[in-house]
Each structure stands twice: as structure tokens, then as C-alpha cells.
Amino acid sequence: MRARRAFGCLILLLAVLAACGGGERGRPLRLATTTSLQDSGLLGVLVPIFTGEHDRTVEVSAVGSGRAIELLRTGQADVAITHSPVEEAAALAGGRIAARTPVMRNAYVLVGPVEFAGIVSGAGDVREALRAAAGSGRRFVSRDDGSGTHQRELQLWAAAGVPRDSAFSLPFHGGMAEALELAARERAFTLSDRATFLTRGRELGLAILFQGGDDLDNVYAALEPAPELGTDVVGARAFVEFLRSPTGRRLIGGFGVETVGEPLFTPVD
Incomplete structure (x- = not known):
């Protein structure tokens, strides 16, 4: 009788484990991403190929x-x-994420109506360009949402x-697309x-007014969750390896x- 009960418990345990594994595999991989990858259209290229290779939505x-x-930090x-x-490094140092892998880069640009070009034309770097913009009496749309672009904007203003x-x-x-609009x-x-x-702003009558310099370098990194969160660490690793x-x-x-x-992103080594 005891052996039969033990066998029954083992079967139940295996069923539960299988259900848990199947649930993780059966649900979509949840990707949280900056809006620029969505708005530029890059995700529309990457995600279908990943899905086809891994049979995972x-x-x-x-x-x-x-x-x-x-x-990611809260398991959502x-x-x-x-x-x-800066935020990525803090999350990694604090153990709130398990890994940070740089995957691509592009650059930030200062944009505005084409007739504003003369306002910043003499700037030697982005700091001078921003001071000229601030002193022009024109408005500046700030993302003001804690995004990577907003964080860089605050650093540049400082x-x-x-x-x-x-x-x-x-x-x-x-x-980002809404900010351009x-x-x-x-x-x-x-x-x-x-x-x-380049994919959304030129059709709005905006132009690049200042570009170039290390201050405007823009690196995108893939972040993996801490294992204790109970999220899909296997799927996360597969997605990073795909990138x-x-x-x-x-x-x-x-x-x-x-x-x-022209290429809109450059893979990092």
C-alpha cells in the first residue's frame, strides 16, 4: 500500500513538473523593449525570424x-x-538582473523643423547645440518618462x-514616434x-539639426532576469543568443x- 501511494505521489509530482514546463513553453516569451525598436520597425523583422527558428511566439x-x-525586475x-x-549597470550590480549583453548601437540626433538649422549651425558639440536651442526661445519636447532617451537628454542638459x-x-x-509627431x-x-x-520623422517635416560625437552614442543591451524570479530564463537566453x-x-x-x-543599427562585437 505504501509503495502504491509513493508511486502515485511520484506520478503526481511528474505531472505537476510537466505542466509547469509545458506552461512556460506554451506561453509567449514576454519581451519588454524600448519604443525605438518598435517604432523603427526592427522588431517586426527580428521577432518573426526568432519565432520561426524556435517555434516560440x-x-x-x-x-x-x-x-x-x-x-524584468518584477517578473512581468x-x-x-x-x-x-546607467540604469542597466545599477540593476546588474544590485542583483536585480542576471546578465547584460550589448547587442547593437546607433546614435542620438537633435532634430527640429528645418528652418531651425541656423540656430545650432555653429555648434562644435551637442552641448553647444543644446545651449543654442535653449536660448532661441523655441520649445523642446522632452520625453519625461524615464526612458533611455529621456535619461540621455537629462545627462546632456546637465x-x-x-x-x-x-x-x-x-x-x-x-x-519616440509620438514625441516626433x-x-x-x-x-x-x-x-x-x-x-x-529616419523611419518616422522626415515625413513630418523635421530635419537632423545636429549629430555626431561620443555623447550621442546609443547602445542597446539585452537584459536577462534573475533566476529567482521564476521567469523564462531559458527563453531569455535563447532570445539573446539569437540576437x-x-x-x-x-x-x-x-x-x-x-x-x-542606410543601416539603422550596427551589431556590436
């Missing part, structure tokens, strides 16, 4: 980098792609010696990643060539 939450890190996402190095709460700042909570409506400056601008694979790197490096005439 992906559920995308396009949010700011700060929110994406929070979703299985993997994240962000571009906020480096330029311009108070973040200046009257010219137009706070906005939303994605608002800048076009308000005839204002804004900071954008180059990929989203770093020859296929993933080819897709990243070639994205944008056919549509805008």
Missing part, C-alpha cells in the same frame, strides 16, 4: 527603458532590450549647464534616436538599407 511590451527594466517580463547604460526644468521644456509621456506640431526641438527619426547569432547580426546590420538607404 513573442509578446512585446514597447515601453521606456526604465519601465522595461522594472518589468522574461527578457528586455534597453538603452539606458553637461550643457541648462536647468532641466527650464521654461522652454515641453514635457511629454509617450514613445508632437515636435512637428509644436514646431519644437527634440532628441531622437537616428533609426526612429548575437550570425542570423540576428545580419538582420540588425541590414535593417534600413532597403527602406531608407
